[in-house]
Structures are given as structure tokens and as C-alpha cells.
Amino acid sequence: MQSSRIVAADVRDMTVRQIADQLAVVMWANGWLKDEVETIASHSACLGLNAVGRLEWLFASIRPVAETRSQLAQLDGNVLLGGFELWATRQRAVVNRLALSSGPE
Numbered sequence: 001m002q003s004s005r006i007v008a009a010d011v012r013d014m015t016v017r018q019i020a021d022q023l024a025v026v027m028w029a030n031g032w033l034k035d036e037v038e039t040i041a042s043h044s045a046c047l048g049l050n051a052v053g054r055l056e057w058l059f060a061s062i063r064p065v066a067e068t069r070s071q072l073a074q075l076d077g078n079v080l081l082g083g084f085e086l087w088a089t090r091q092r093a094v095v096n097r098l099a100l101s102s103g104p105e
């Protein structure tokens with residue numbers, strides 16, 4: 001998933017769609033980080049420079065998400081909730097499409 005840069009001049013001017021996009025990035029990064037750390041931890045016998053390099057790459061990859069979290073934290077709760085509602089609607093649509101496509105054959 002790619003993070004789109006926020007175009008709004010002020011974080012408070014973000015649209016509901018921009019907020020939902022940023023929430024999607026944060027949610028994706030949370031899951032990806034969890035999966036990567038679990039993978040590294042499950043191969044503890046291989047810890048060494050390879051693991052350190054992988055962690056450095058991982059942290060550099062998700063560093064922009066910290067800025068996104070900071071921007072979202074500046075929003076009014078009701079505005080943030082509107083973005084979350086749109087994000088949740090998108091998630092439900094994806095789940096529904098998957099459920100329909102994997103139905104009984």
C-alpha cells in the first residue's frame with residue numbers, strides 16, 4: 001500500500017476521504033509491522049546482522065506512518081470518526097466481495 005501525501009494546507013482541512021486513506025495506511029502498517037516482527041522472532045537462531053538489516057529496513061519503511069499518526073491525532077474527534085466510518089465502510093465492502101467470490105461452487 002502506498003501512502004498518498006496529504007494535499008490539505010492544514011491538517012484540520014483534511015477531507016473525510018483523506019482521513020480514511022490515512023487510516024488505511026496506519027492500519028496496514030500496524031499489521032505489516034506485527035507480521036514482520038513475528039517472522040524475525042520466529043527465526044531467533046538466525047538473529048544477527050541479517051536480522052538487524054531487516055529491522056532497519058522495516059523501520060525506515062514505516063517511518064512515514066509516524067507522521068500520519070501525528071496528523072490524525074490533531075483532528076477533532078468527530079472529524080476523525082467520519083474518516084473512520086468511511087474506512088470501515090470500505091473494509092466491509094472488501095469483505096463482502098471476498099465472501100461473494102468464495103461462495104459455494
